[in-house]
Amino acid sequence: MAQSQSRTRAAQWAKTPQTRPDRRDAFIWDTEVPQLAERRRGAARSWIVQTRAGGRSLRRKIGDVEEMPVEVARALAREALAEIAAEGGLGLSPAETIASFAPRFLEDCAGQWKPTTLASHRLCFTGQILPGLGEVCVAELTKAQVIQWRDGLTVAPGTRNRALAVLSSMMRHAELLGLRPSGANPCAGLRRHKSDFAADYLDPAGYAVLGRVLDRAAERYPLAVPFVRFVALTGCRKSEAMGATWDQLDLTRAGGRLALPDAKSGPKALWLGRPTRALLAGLPRHGRAIFAGEDPAALEAELRPLWRELRKALRRPRFRLHDLRHSAASVGINRGFSLQVIGGLLGHADLDSTAGYAHLDQGRMVAASERVGAHLSRAFARPRTGGAPPPRAARRKTLAAPGPEDYAAFAESGDGLHGFCAARKIDPRLFHAGLKDWQKSGRTTS
Structure with missing residues (x-):
């Protein structure tokens, strides 16, 4: 019975290339009509x-x-x-241009953005995207066209970056609606032009200076000091903190959170650590807004002189309130938290934004250099003769490479792969890699 099963298995292995050809499809996509492809199946x-x-x-x-x-x-x-679009009831044509599709894109996605972001996207279309690409068919926009358009924009690098991001978002929405094939975003992989602005952030010594300045100024600036502490602890944007209200605060949840319905990238939850919760619990309630009360101008009036004092103490005349956000993100990353976690804490819509905060401080770089150098120094100093231990690879038991006769024997044995390799002292990784090639060749021996 066992011999019969082995013969049957060997026959199946030998016949596989003829009776079960590779049915996997390969596609070559057209450059003029991106949804068209030549499918190769055998x-x-x-x-x-x-x-x-x-x-x-x-x-x-x-x-x-x-x-x-x-x-x-x-x-x-x-x-x-055109038929598919009509059957789907999308009200869209494959000949849809960027100009005709823009209103649909903005309408469909408006709920994802705050009103000011939506207004900014409209300005990107009217000012940068439509003048250069408005007449181009959405389905036929190519990466070369995007590069030519981007490089021809005579605007500031930040404006150019925003326009490219809006166009990329529009192309992703076009994929969702069937105007472009999935994964065919012509903006994908394009490097955004860097601006001349270099973000600043605090090191441990800088945070110590910040703490001393805030302690000394607490009585003079009762509105601004807790506001700055909150931004420093959470990395919250200034506009989000200014607009935060008491009814958005929930300290009953585990950890506590602040629900921000009008954040830059849409509604988000700002999670609050224990120091932040203690700060908020000790604040008096003078109005609906947590920090501004009923008079935002009073908070702004305190912020200006406080910030001048802080800049002077830090000896950084261009240090901004927003740099506290950079600093909070950098602290989290240098403490070992992933970009996904940091992005969630900051409310980023994509990891590209979070990666921009991944500054490595010099202390970590120096420590890494010291550790690598010490390891290499020990490696160079090892004696070549005498009691030096052999390389780890040499201490392993040598395993033979498989041959065609091994594959034929395996097909007839009925054994498991690892058991068969162990019995013959064959490297199982090499055996597994070569088994498929032997099977496709249809040969039992060479």
Whole structure:
């Protein structure tokens, strides 16, 4: 019975290349109509069109490559995309231009942004995106066109970066609605132009100076001092802290949080550590806003002289309140927290924003250099003869490389791979890597 099963298994292994060819598809996407692709399945070649509609992916075959020139395939692909869009009830055409699609994009995504962000996106369209790309078909926008447009913008680097980010968001929404294939964002991977501004942040000595200044100024600036402490502890944006109200604060939850409905990237929860909760619990309630009360101008009036004192004490004349946000993020990253965690604490919509805060202080770099140098120094000093231990690889038991006869024997044995390799003293990793190639070759011996 066992011999019969072994013979059957060996026969199946030998026949596999003939009876079960590789059915995996390969796609070569068209550069003119991004939803059109040549699908290669074994020896077969066919034209397919793929898009999304109604939240699902749709794929249609439109003809064989040998019988249909690419120009005909493109024309039929556009017709198929128009039919899919109509069937999906999206009210969109494959010929949709960036100018005609922009209102739909802004309307669909308005709930994700605060009103000021929505207004800023509208200005990006009217000022930067539509003048250069408005007549370009959404489905046919290429990376080369995006690069040419971006490099031709005569605006500040920050404005250029915002325009590129808005265009990228628009392309992702176009994928969702089926105007572009998934993963075909022409803005993906483009480096944003760097501005000349260099963010500043506090080291431990700087935080000590900040603490002393705030302690001395507590009586003179009763509104501004707790406000600055809060920003320093949480990394909260100035506008978000200014607008924070008591009804948004929930100290009954584990950890406590502040619900911010009008943050820069949309509604978010600001989680509060124990020092922050203690700070808020000790504040008097003079109005609806936590720090500004009913008079935001009074808070601003205190902030200006307090900040001048802090800059003078730090000897940093350009240090900004927002740099406390950079500093809080850098402290978290240097304490070992991941970019995902830091981004969640700061309310970032993407990791690219968080990565910009990943400053490594010199102390960690020096410590790393010392450790690496000490390790290499010990390695260089090892004696070459005498009692030096052999390399770890040499202490391992030497395992043989497999040959074709081993694969044939394995097919007939019925044993598990690791047990078979252990019995023959064969490296199981090499055996596993070569087994598939032997199977495809259809040979039992060489």
